[in-house]
Amino acid sequence: MAKHLADSKKINIKPYLIAAGAVILAALLIFGAIKLIGAVKARAAEKADTASAPEIAEDAPGAQTADDSGDAQTAETPSDATGNADEGGNKPAAKTPTDADALIAGYFYDEAIELLSKDGSAEAREKLEKAKALKAQLTPYTDKVYHVFFHSLIVDTSLAFDNKGHPAQGYNEWMTTVYEFKKMLPLFLEKDFILFDITDMCDIDANGKVTQKEILLPPGKKPLVISIDDVNYYDYMKPDGFAERLDVDENGNVVTIVNGKATYDGDVMPILDAFVREHPEFSYRGAKGIVATTGYQGAFGYRITDLELYSESEQKYMLDKVKEVSDALRATGWQIANHSYTHNQYWNNKTMTMEQLKYDTGRWINEIMPYVGKTNILISPFGVTFDQDDERYRYIVSLGFNIYCPVGSNMNARYFDDNMTQERLNLDGYTMMKHPERMSKYFFDPSLVLDPSRPPMK
């Protein structure tokens, strides 16, 4: 009997264990499913709110290449824009060179003169005279300030143009390749262009009054502003041969991460940094360009607006990285701009309501700006423009975004009481293949730089 009981007990334990195991497994599955549903919901909410298409250039034949179009979206309750983009200004704390030769080569004449004045050596006196002479040659520049823009560069054209993932046609029109960008730089230099900081185009007083600022340049030089839109490394680009994200190397230089490795030629920023190191005469007083980021998939490849999908340590890592990359960009002469949070179609078709605009700017100011730093530059999604008295434009300016950059092939700058607008020319496949004259008019014949691995333009 005892043996029987013992046996029956023994026999009966197994099902209990199995049942307990099943309960635990089921609980885990349910927990996982809830988490997954939450994640999918969060993503869907963002997706419905966004469109990851690059800009439509002016006159573009409506060739919207939207990856996910969110036209039907109505904004959620707008979050309050507590920050003000204009507070404290956004002049980058760019590091100036520390030796006299580098200061002179980079047009930091006052700084060179100050440094050399403290040194009584014959060599220093000679350099001091040189710096003074070069400073005296600086001439007021009254012509056009040129402004060209790119999207993140195509690193691997075989992936971008394979029609797997995002359609090749979109990339062929709106993107530029690493090959092309590297070929353009020496041509800009040869034609006397010099990188110029857009914030040095205007004086803005404490009341927000904007006036045109005098530009002094070495004779013959032409100021060039470069901007890069959508520096977000969106999910849709992942299989298509772009960098994955930005990072910073041990010397404080911004690097691109490509296939998990740090590289110096995965996007405009490290390529331009390296080119200026080699040709300091290409940058006026350390200027580089403007890096514009949206917010719906975070910034610079870090999904800081989807934090709930990540562990606590991953969240901290990503937030710290965005801050680190931003600090490194600013320290190396780059400006950072708001490119809208949503990049939603309501910007493009101008149906955007005030509620939608408040939602968009509020999220950028509250969730992106704390990590990328304050900025007064807004690079409009799709290159859209508003009338000066449009209440939406008034709201944008009231938030402190008083340098507004749409798209326009003649790169005109206009000064108003409380803001400046400057149009930009897209140096992408669309312009190079469909409107080469827009580029050759001011710069050079695009056939000199066109990547042979591009497919024919439809």
Ligand SMILES: [Zn+2]
């Ligand atoms: Zn864009």
